[in-house]
Amino acid sequence: MRRLHGMKLLAAAGVVVVALGVAACGGNDDKEPSSGDSTSAKRTIKVGLAYDIGGRGDKSFNDAAAAGLDKVAKDLDVDKKELEAAPNETENDKYTRLKLLCQGGYNPIIAVGFAYAGNDPANGPLAKAAKDCPNSHFAIIDDSSVTADNVASLVFAEEQGSFLVGAAAALKSKTATVGFIGGCEVPLIKKFEAGYVAGAKAVNPDITVLVNYLSTPADKCSGFNDAAKGETSTGGLIDAGADVVYQAAGGSGTGVFKAVKAKGKLAIGVDSDQYNTVSDDLKEVIITSMLKRVDVAVYDFVTDEANGTFTNGVTTFDLKAEGVGYSTSGGKVDDIKSKLDEYQQKIIDGEITVPTEPATS
């Protein structure tokens, strides 16, 4: 009898745990539109934001998109709906998410991340959702492969920003060897590599650039979330002589910084100004970050939409448009800032054309 009672208790505990899990699956941020300071001049705009893996709070790419939206919310009356992606989800999950936003009356809808284009952009999650909701406006960040009348592609000239930090790496390197860690071997991250290599070679044509990728699409780009791999891989580059390492590896970046700190070398951050986002003990190794202003892109897109203008097709945010750049927090590149600004001007003037694909492979 006693034993039976115990079993019942255990069963109840099991049910509670399962319920927790279900709640977790359904959990998504549904923030109320900010009230209080609404003036009559503001128009209400319903914005749907579909995040990439990580979502709001990832201290990186998704957070930058969220920051852009938050900024819009200060100027306009925004009714926003944010949905998050799960690791290992299928393309159908992404499609359902976009469809859900459009059926909820959200317009425009912003898909954060190239994953929403899918393996076959013509029939991928975004393309299907755009076809199902012809009256909604969509934007996708980091992808230019989906073409439809109601889809805007917001892309960045990452190679230009990477060129500048590549130049900074070469100027700071004492061993004439610098390193690059890519989170996943996809065309987007190869743009970072190409610009970085070109920038380093512009400063020192004989420099060695060592390149490591942590994953491929075959394992669902797991290298963006695996700090242990980032650390191991960076250790390899440093042992091979690199003394400045640039990471475009998302969440694996902390591992990169950790390895760099352990060996007393230098690192370059990516996307946001990582000097301000990493823990205090890692700040000293970050000389600069390649800034990718996803917040600017989101802000511009939503503001335009609110004013009744929508441009389909590709919009590129480059150095000229201040969509990319480099950060100076920490003052570690103050001594070479004039040289970097010189390169920046040359790229803006078109004197230097930065490649978007690495020379080899």
Add this chain to the structure above:
Amino acid sequence: MSTETAPVPARTPAAPGRPGRVGRLPRVLLAIAGGLVVLAAVRAVTGADDLTSNGAVRAAIQAAVPIGLAGLGGLFAERAGVVNIGLEGQLILGTWFGAFASVHWGPWAGVVAAIVGGGLGGLLHALATVTFGVDHIVSGVAITILAGGATRYLSSLTFAEMDGGGVNQSPPGDELPRLSVPGLSALDGLEDRHWFLVSDLTGILRGALTEVSALTVIAVAIVPLAFWLLWRTGFGLRLRSVGENPRAAESLGVAVYRFKYYGVVISGALAGLGGGFLSIVASNIYREGQTNGRGFIGLAAMIFGNWRPGGLAGGALLFGYTDALQLRRGSESVHALLLVVAVLLLAVALWQATRRRYRPAGLGLALAVLSLVWFFATTTVPVPFVQFAPHLTTLVVLALAAQRLRPPAADGVPYQRGGG
């Protein structure tokens, strides 16, 4: 269902020290020495110095620990007759609980919490499979999915509000101490000389014995401990008897359900410790998705090791080594590994030929020639292949070893007390 009336420890190809198994240790040592010479030779020939560098060895051990702990977890469950495919989920629980406690109360508290978190996952699996007779695979998969959802939910409640944290990652925690055997740093210069064998040995020694995390030492110590517990104590005998023939065990008065619970909870706790290693030592944060299938690889390592602690440690090390190589200087080192593979295949071919088994000998020879051609025709290996190398290695070794494997007899068979 079985004619055996007693628990069957005598049949397990177990204990070294048993007559007939004496020759095993020298053979293993010989194989290791041979492998070392081949590696050193290949390093000298190709100049891929990372093959035996201290950094690579240290990274290999670090990569092997979570896999090995997950494998040990699988061992305890399956020796008790329960297939625990939820290891991945228990690993995830370990990463989350480990990071949570580590951030709040320091890394050692994190280690304890990781064990508890994984153990809870094990308890759930035991409840489902032992008490309610749920299919082991279904329950395991459910636990893996559940763990991902539950930790995401818990993160949004806890880490999201913290400085440096987010819904999918924790703030960084403090690190565990790293230990070194004194005196080895004097060998610093020796490794850089790149002398055949001498430098290789120095590199391996330095990698294995300096700057080793305290948790790595504990994890390594668990391997012989698990062997002792399972094959040298009454507890282990009963646990294994439950996995071999639960009805016979029951007839002899062994509390089958209780021992299955022990096995599965220990299993979850070990996997949880592996998860804790990931979020406390390998990286000092929890990050969603950081387990990255290591639980399943641990399961493969266990099968590779023929459901025995030493073997599975070897499997985990093999995987960790190839993974470390590919991550550090992938295309170069894996290219050099082609030569190693060619030499090993050639050795296999020769061995088979002396035993007049010409078919496998021919196959080995053909594959050896193929890798040789590949080696000489290229200078690097493409990235996708490089990243597949650890999995390929595991797959090949599993395929070659499959005929000699012997799982516990009642592994994965649902058991109901008093059932027919």
